[in-house]
Amino acid sequence: MNLPTFEPLADDALLLRFGEVIDAMHNTRALEASRRLRERDPCWLRDAVPAYASLAVFFDCGRIDDADPHAFVATALRAILQEPETAGVATPRLVEIPVCYDLNMAPDLVEAANELGISPDELIHRHSAANYTVAMIGFAPGFPYLLGLPDSLALPRLATPRTRVPAGSVAIGGNQTGIYPRESPGGWRLLGRTPLVLFDAARASPALLAPGDRVRFQRIDLSAFDRLRKP
Structure with missing residues (x-):
């Protein structure tokens, strides 16, 4: 190294x-x-x-x-x-994140697709088909910064950040994608939402994701979102 x-x-x-x-x-x-x-x-x-x-x-x-x-x-x-490696490196953990891209949970989806010159469905397909790596955790407890966003989906942040972004929002900021673990201000483009809890201090491992994890997004509908959401 x-x-x-x-x-x-x-x-x-x-x-x-x-x-x-x-x-x-x-x-x-x-x-x-x-x-x-x-x-x-x-x-x-x-x-x-x-x-x-x-x-x-x-x-x-x-x-x-x-x-x-x-x-x-x-x-x-x-x-x-x-030091030389003395043993094989473990395979990174793969975590599948269900995401609902319904327009009720994706306030920036249509505008983002228009800026990119593609349809909302194509934007969803490209975003959910990519393979991501958790580069780091930051901004808020449990917020994963993900590498692997296709260059064709890179978008600038909003000119005026929102004062409230719902917990679980999946978003694009520049050439990154990420997930807001809790309600907070934010300026990234909101494409959907996951029902999973990204950070829970009561869990043995509070953060759902860790640096080095591999991530895939799985498209789900509203009924699946409601079924998977933690009470």
Whole structure:
């Protein structure tokens, strides 16, 4: 693995930077570095948070016997990233997300299709046929930023964001797609909605999706949405 650059992020954190732009290769490297670090699980590790092209590593200074914790952790990380693999890498988890693209749940679908010069049905087909990867979780607890949107579906954000976006809304923003885990403001184009709960603090794993997961959208109708929605 090519080594990233290292930058102090806080007194107890380092930022590993693999690139400067949204890119599947940079994200793959960030996810791989996070996986390796979590597998090694050094005593000083508090958390590893991947983003599109970087990895934030948080550490416990109290467990590091060194006058310069940043230098200590950077040296340890370089060693971990250069270690040869001793076992096969597990196949990423595939999660199917049911999505209702009914116009009642897709206020931007028709306008988005018109901007792209295709029919709403073609937009739905292309969006639901793509294979996505969870690049990172951010913005709100459980919000997945998904790589894999076809270039033909890239759309700018709304000029004026909405003050309220319903929980479960599936949307496009630029060359990304994502899912709003809870009601919140937002400026992405809303194409549909899932009945699944993306984040529940009472669950053993609160976030439904994790960085590195593979995602497929499954088109459903209104009756299926109502049947699958959690009471």
